Amino acid sequence: MARITLDNLRHSYLRAPKSRDDYALKQLNVAWEDGGAYALLGPSGCGKTTLLNIISGLLRPSEGRVWFDDDDVTDLPPDARHIAQVFQFPVVYDTMTVFDNLAFPLRNRGVNETVVKSRVQEIAEMTDLTAMLHQRASGLTADGKQKISLGRGLVREDVNVIMFDEPLTVIDPHLKWQLRSKLKELHHRIQTTMIYVTHDQTEALTFADQVVVMHDGEVVQIGTPVELFERPKHTFVGHFIGSPGMNVLPASVANGAIHFAGIPVDVDNPVDLTAGQTAEIGVRPEFVRFSDDGIAVEINKISDAGRYRVVSASADGHRINLLIGEDQDIPAAGARVAFDATQTRLYADGWLAGEGAGQ
Amino acid sequence: MTLELKNVSLTVGGETHIYPTSLRLADSGFNTLLGTTLSGKTTLMQLMAGLIKPAEGEVWFNDRNVTGVPVQKRNISMVYQQFINYPNLTVYENIASPLRVARVTRSEIDTRVRQMADLMKLGPMLQRKPAELSGGQQQRTAIARALVKDADLVLLDEPLANLDFKLREELRDELPRMFADRHCTVVYATTEPSEALLLGGHTVALHEGRIVEFGPTSRLYRNPATLLAAKVFSEPPINAIPVTKQGARFAIDEASTWDAHDDAAALADGPYVIGLRPHHVSPIANGTSSVAIDGHVLITELSGSESVVHFSRADETWISQSHGIHAIEVGETAKFYFDPSNALLFSPSGERIGGSASGGDA
Numbered sequence: 001m002a003r004i005t006l007d008n009l010r011h012s013y014l015r016a017p018k019s020r021d022d023y024a025l026k027q028l029n030v031a032w033e034d035g036g037a038y039a040l041l042g043p044s045g046c047g048k049t050t051l052l053n054i055i056s057g058l059l060r061p062s063e064g065r066v067w068f069d070d071d072d073v074t075d076l077p078p079d080a081r082h083i084a085q086v087f088q089f090p091v092v093y094d095t096m097t098v099f100d101n102l103a104f105p106l107r108n109r110g111v112n113e114t115v116v117k118s119r120v121q122e123i124a125e126m127t128d129l130t131a132m133l134h135q136r137a138s139g140l141t142a143d144g145k146q147k148i149s150l151g152r153g154l155v156r157e158d159v160n161v162i163m164f165d166e167p168l169t170v171i172d173p174h175l176k177w178q179l180r181s182k183l184k185e186l187h188h189r190i191q192t193t194m195i196y197v198t199h200d201q202t203e204a205l206t207f208a209d210q211v212v213v214m215h216d217g218e219v220v221q222i223g224t225p226v227e228l229f230e231r232p233k234h235t236f237v238g239h240f241i242g243s244p245g246m247n248v249l250p251a252s253v254a255n256g257a258i259h260f261a262g263i264p265v266d267v268d269n270p271v272d273l274t275a276g277q278t279a280e281i282g283v284r285p286e287f288v289r290f291s292d293d294g295i296a297v298e299i300n301k302i303s304d305a306g307r308y309r310v311v312s313a314s315a316d317g318h319r320i321n322l323l324i325g326e327d328q329d330i331p332a333a334g335a336r337v338a339f340d341a342t343q344t345r346l347y348a349d350g351w352l353a354g355e356g357a358g359q
Numbered sequence: 360m361t362l363e364l365k366n367v368s369l370t371v372g373g374e375t376h377i378y379p380t381s382l383r384l385a386d387s388g389f390n391t392l393l394g395t396t397l398s399g400k401t402t403l404m405q406l407m408a409g410l411i412k413p414a415e416g417e418v419w420f421n422d423r424n425v426t427g428v429p430v431q432k433r434n435i436s437m438v439y440q441q442f443i444n445y446p447n448l449t450v451y452e453n454i455a456s457p458l459r460v461a462r463v464t465r466s467e468i469d470t471r472v473r474q475m476a477d478l479m480k481l482g483p484m485l486q487r488k489p490a491e492l493s494g495g496q497q498q499r500t501a502i503a504r505a506l507v508k509d510a511d512l513v514l515l516d517e518p519l520a521n522l523d524f525k526l527r528e529e530l531r532d533e534l535p536r537m538f539a540d541r542h543c544t545v546v547y548a549t550t551e552p553s554e555a556l557l558l559g560g561h562t563v564a565l566h567e568g569r570i571v572e573f574g575p576t577s578r579l580y581r582n583p584a585t586l587l588a589a590k591v592f593s594e595p596p597i598n599a600i601p602v603t604k605q606g607a608r609f610a611i612d613e614a615s616t617w618d619a620h621d622d623a624a625a626l627a628d629g630p631y632v633i634g635l636r637p638h639h640v641s642p643i644a645n646g647t648s649s650v651a652i653d654g655h656v657l658i659t660e661l662s663g664s665e666s667v668v669h670f671s672r673a674d675e676t677w678i679s680q681s682h683g684i685h686a687i688e689v690g691e692t693a694k695f696y697f698d699p700s701n702a703l704l705f706s707p708s709g710e711r712i713g714g715s716a717s718g719g720d721a
Contacts, residue, residue: 045493173552174395177595200524224663304559304577306553307636312532
């Protein structure tokens with residue numbers, strides 16, 4: 001097990017990168033504590049797979065160092081890093097039994113057969129595979145096979161970190177719940193550092209104690225799930241996390257007063273901006289409500305999401321989403337909306353105003 | 360445009376894939392097939408399209424028996440989970456391809472391709488090749504191609520499954536609008552209850568090769584006829600809890616009881632099952648009608664804005680989903696609450712009994 005430090009990492013796939021845009025990873029500093037549950041969250045193309053490959057040693061970064069505890073592993077090959085990986089598609093040897101699949105990483109390293117047996121049984125018990133140990137893996141369902149992959153990831157006791165690359169993408173929703181819970185429980189039990197890479201906010205937020213949100217080769221925020229939800233540092237985080245994401249509306253700031261569409265709006269962080277900065281107001285659909293006085297809106301669409309309805313409204317040509325509970329009413333005409341001021345924030349050039357850019 | 364399956368079934372090598380199924384889809388409507396992998400969604404679509412022939416039964420389209428008519432001779436479009444486009448053709452030519460096959464005039468092709476590209480927000484990408492597009496744009500191209508030929512029946516088999524979460528959200532929001540003014544019947548397959556809900560229209564709940572229930576989506580979600588339909592249409596899984604009615608009270612155990620009003624009061628004493636959706640079970644007491652239960656906490660999943668807690672009580676496993684972050688520790692015993700007027704009432708065999716478990720509507 002190890003603490004992982006990514007120190008000023010940059011990476012470009014070009015031989016002679018010139019501009020910032022040539023870098024798939026722009027500049028990255030992250031410290032992951034030993035035994036933590038972390039997630040790397042971002043859309044396709046944000047650089048998360050590049051980063052994963054750098055940590056596992058499949059890729060050498062253009063600049064910067066990777067540390068496991070006090071060891072610089074930047075130049076070590078993957079097999080010298082003691083990492084376990086679980087991929088999107090189950091990697092299973094179909095002709096082997098479940099037992100032999102789980103035993104594979106141990107036997108590969110010459111672990112003695114008595115230890116193999118007890119360890120495999122322990123892992124099989126954790127992953128609910130005990131009853132199938134002597135079946136051939138080929139007969140298992142997709143989630144059964146992914147459990148084998150998880151089990152194989154967990155079976156070695158000498159790994160520094162276990163990395164999961166979109167492990168639940170191919171799993172049905174009703175089984176995702178079970179596997180996600182299982183993974184969380186396994187982390188509690190074995191306390192190995194785990195890094196979970198995904199584009200799915202639900203998976204990232206429920207699994208991790210701390211989430212690294214990436215966008216366009218950069219880390220835009222590192223925080224707990226609550227911090228990411230309640231205080232997005234960048235409008236991208238506000239948009240990317242939450243479903244639907246945060247409403248982002250153009251604003252004007254003058255003499256400490258903030259306006260949207262000519263209407264004054266109270267925000268949690270009223271600061272004056274420097275000339276030339278783009279001002280925006282960010283407020284999540286959860287914190288917009290119908291109100292007798294407020295911003296006049298036109299309701300364009302109401303979608304039933306079961307436990308709430310998503311109301312898509314617009315004011316001054318800008319879309320404003322609201323979440324309305326099962327037992328709340330939606331006005332038929334003359335709707336107005338108000339924002340919860342403690343959860344409404346001002347953004348300057350995309351970043352939370354008053355806190356500056358960067359991490 | 361009406362599609363009707365009359366007692367259609369399919370067996371392959373002695374194994375039943377689709378049990379005898381009858382279904383009449385709403386005229387020019389949006390219909391979602393909801394079920395897990397292997398519940399029969401894709402097979403049902405292939406039967407609808409004429410890609411496979413049913414072992415028994417008939418497929419009717421616009422009051423015409425099309426059972427033996429191959430897919431080429433029927434005006435059908437399909438979109439799959441994998442983005443399928445011609446890699447060597449531009450987006451423009453990809454969208455135009457079905458019209459070229461149908462020998463539509465050059466000027467009409469141009470008009471229709473551009474209209475479709477506008478609807479799909481592909482206007483600026485028309486001269487690109489599929490490989491130069493994002494996943495969302497590739498799938499939009501495939502959908503545009505499916506729509507441009509004005510098919511009578513459009514079948515979409517988990518079209519958003521391979522897309523990023525946010526792209527999925529965006530396209531899901533746009534999809535019903537894309538079909539709104541078109542005179543075609545749409546059938547859309549998904550494994551996700553939340554997706555079926557947001558798409559609206561009608562939903563077919565499928566389970567192991569059988570249609571469990573078919574109806575308007577909101578009605579099916581709120582008023583399922585069976586516990587199985589409620590299970591198919593619930594994510595996280597609905598809590599199905601055995602209860603006992605005695606006199607004017609329902610009871611989970613000695614400590615957790617409530618009054619039966621109205622219709623529920625008139626029911627015979629004996630065992631029943633209640634169906635409680637996870638968001639109706641909360642770690643916070645809500646009003647005076649709450650029934651309290653003690654749960655042994657197994658798993659907590661905190662997502663930043665809500666808490667999902669898995670807990671056990673007797674030999675049942677429950678799930679609670681609530682707003683806000685609630686500090687509940689794994690291993691502890693905690694109180695959870697629900698309002699019985701939110702509980703759907705079922706017979707022990709899973710048939711729905713009227714309204715809620717306190718009387719009145721659920």
